[in-house]
Amino acid sequence: MLRGAEIALQCLRAEGVDLAFGYPGGAIMPLYDALRDSGIRHVLTRHEQGAVFAAEGYARATGKVGVAIATSGPGATNLVTGIADAKMDSVPLVCLTGQVRSALIGTDAFQETDVFGMTLSLTKWNRLVRSIEEIPMAIAEAFHWARSGRPGPVVVDIATDALKAKMDFAGPVKFQPHPKPADVHGDSTFSETLIALLETAKRPVALVGAGAKLAGAVDDLRQLLDHLQVPTFATLHGLGAVPAETPYYLGLVGMHGTRAANLALDETDLLLVFGARLDDRVTGDPSRFAPHARIVHFEIDPAQLDRVRPCELAVIGDLSETIPSFYEEVRRVGLPDWSSWRAIACGPDRAEQDPRGLAAPAIRFMDELFRRLPENSVVVADVGQHQMWAAQRYRASSPRGFLTSGGLGAMGFALPAAIGVQLAKPQTTVLCISGDGGFQINIQELATVRRLGVPIKMVIIDNKYLGMVRQWQQLFYSRNYAETDMSDNPDFVEIARAYRIHGLRLDEEAMAETNFAATSDVLDAFLGSPEPELLTFECHPEANVFPMVPAGARLSEMVFEE
Amino acid sequence: MQAFHIHYRNTQGTLMRILNAASRRGIDMPYVQAIPNEHTHSVTLLLDVNPKQTGQLCRDWRAIVDVVNVRAGAVSTDVPSSSEWTTPHPPASVSLSGNAARSAMA
Secondary structure, eight states: OEEHHHHHHHHHHHTTOOEEEEOOOGGGHHHHHHHTTTTOEEEEOSSHHHHHHHHHHHHHHHSSOEEEEEOSTHHHHTTHHHHHHHHHTTOOEEEEEEEOOGGGTTSOOTTOOOHHHHHGGGSSEEEEEOSGGGHHHHHHHHHHHHHSSSOOEEEEEEEHHHHHOEEOOOOOOOOOOOOOOOSSOOOTTHHHHHHHHHHHOSSEEEEEOSHHHHTTOHHHHHHHHHHHOOOEEEOGGGTTSSOTTOTTEEEEOSTTOOHHHHHHHHHOSEEEEESOOOOHHHHSSGGGSSTTOEEEEEESOGGGTTSSSOOSEEEESOHHHHHHHHHHHHTTSOOOOOHHHHHHHTSGGGSOOOOOGGGHHHHHHHHHHHHHSOTTOEEEEOSSHHHHHHHHHOOOSSTTSEEEOOSSOOTTOHHHHHHHHHHHOTTSOEEEEEEHHHHHHTGGGHHHHHHHTOOOEEEEEEOSBOHHHHHHHHHHSTTOOTTOBOTTOOOHHHHHHHTTOEEEEEEGGGGSGGGHHHHHHHHHHHHHOSSOEEEEEEOOTTOOOOSBOOTTSOTTOOBOOO | OEEEEEEEOOOTTHHHHHHHHHHTTTOOOSEEEEEEETTEEEEEEEEOOOHHHHHHHHHHHHHSTTEEEEEEEOOOTTSOOGGGOOSOSSOOOSSSOHHHHHHHHO
């Protein structure tokens, strides 16, 4: 006879779980009581949001399912932001929450919330488990849905009496999904249609999203793009799928994308989309998005199709199957000569200009950090101006080398996510970049960093504002800096010291040529330390991110300065 | 007005997910009827949607784990209008007397 909690943990082990992040409380206590002998390492964070972001970081870095555990009521509500984040960014995540006793469910009992109802619209699948007998299948099904198709979050909410009850347990079960007729079949003749479109295209381009990474199809994608040699750019989550030094690669596209990428997307007559949602940060004004283009959309999730406008050809399926299938066909045919289009799109007239204006010192600081990072490092960015500077400047050398909260844009993501990344990749340099606003949202996770001793390199770009909001206020709200001022920030170095973490501070003067030799030594020591380190860089309060496509504008209507 | 017929396995939350696909888009649901249908259940919705919304809704519904089939079509004549409904609203309690009901609400 095993308790429900022991059964749940055995089922987690059977799914390959050896690490979970969480925060205990009343209803989930039986699970914590059984953890000690489970073979699962548990990392105690200092807030449930820290736990779920750490689990996300682990999942984003590895492609495995991240696991977060919390109690009922406030424990579960604190998970919600992370669950929404995982949904938007297709992160495989299993959240286990304790629920009040089954007899009390629905009575507004102490620490009861309707976790099932609350997470219904944020999850791929969720389940309220009311009895011990349901536990094995619920966990098996949860992991199946978290991993399958377009990955995403699931929630298993388990009544505490189900965790305490005992039953004979024959072992973990396997979930077999019901066969489901596909609504759009991957047509085996799509290659012929696509080749015909390519043969008539004058200005083809490729847009790379996260889909190829999630499908494990990065090598296949690179092989195909090397064959096509069409101007290529990436969404925020597509960064790293194509090496930055690739001659036909134009970098980030969209609101803060490169001039070359946005112009090529605006001018193209054939847009090949590989695993991207085409959200508003990528498209600008949807009615004027890629106005001359026919769209071919490689996508595993049919629900993502035609959100902007109907595509000419939808290629539905796992990109690890559809891309090689297309490559096998297209390599046998002669393609038009697109060299003159490539010369325009990738030419020197559209090359990135050196950073200028008030942001130049901060960007140079980040360039110097990135230049020093070892191969295959992971940069975890929070949300805001520093995130966009990092996306513009970091040349990720690996597909999972740049991680951030993209779709949801959840400030406070980076620090706990970096913990998950560092635990997943203990030998890898993990650089966590936050703003002063975002860092304070989950600042309590410095205690987790210290407890674990993980050598995360934490950078705060401190402009004493909620910088991205302030930038919009400057550009679109007549400089009315309403409630974005953070000039009374704490001393982050002293805060770090209180957590027994070494901290130091640089300012813009440190980036001046006359001071740079000393700064260089500081940066080398910072990145080379075997301990967690915190480095604050104080940048100009009115530094802005450019280029910028104002909300509702066409991609070609980029703004380059105030 | 467009009619949608969705077959689904009646697992936890599947009907709620189906309805949520419409409600999250701010689409009113003037008519919803869910009934058992052989081994599955089916729900019929009448929605005032444009063609783009129709496509998005159908794809979202098909993506729900336990949705089996989705069909869209014209409104048929066997769908009752609200004026034909004769049951009181809200429904009267069948188990509590008036006093007990008031007491329970206090």
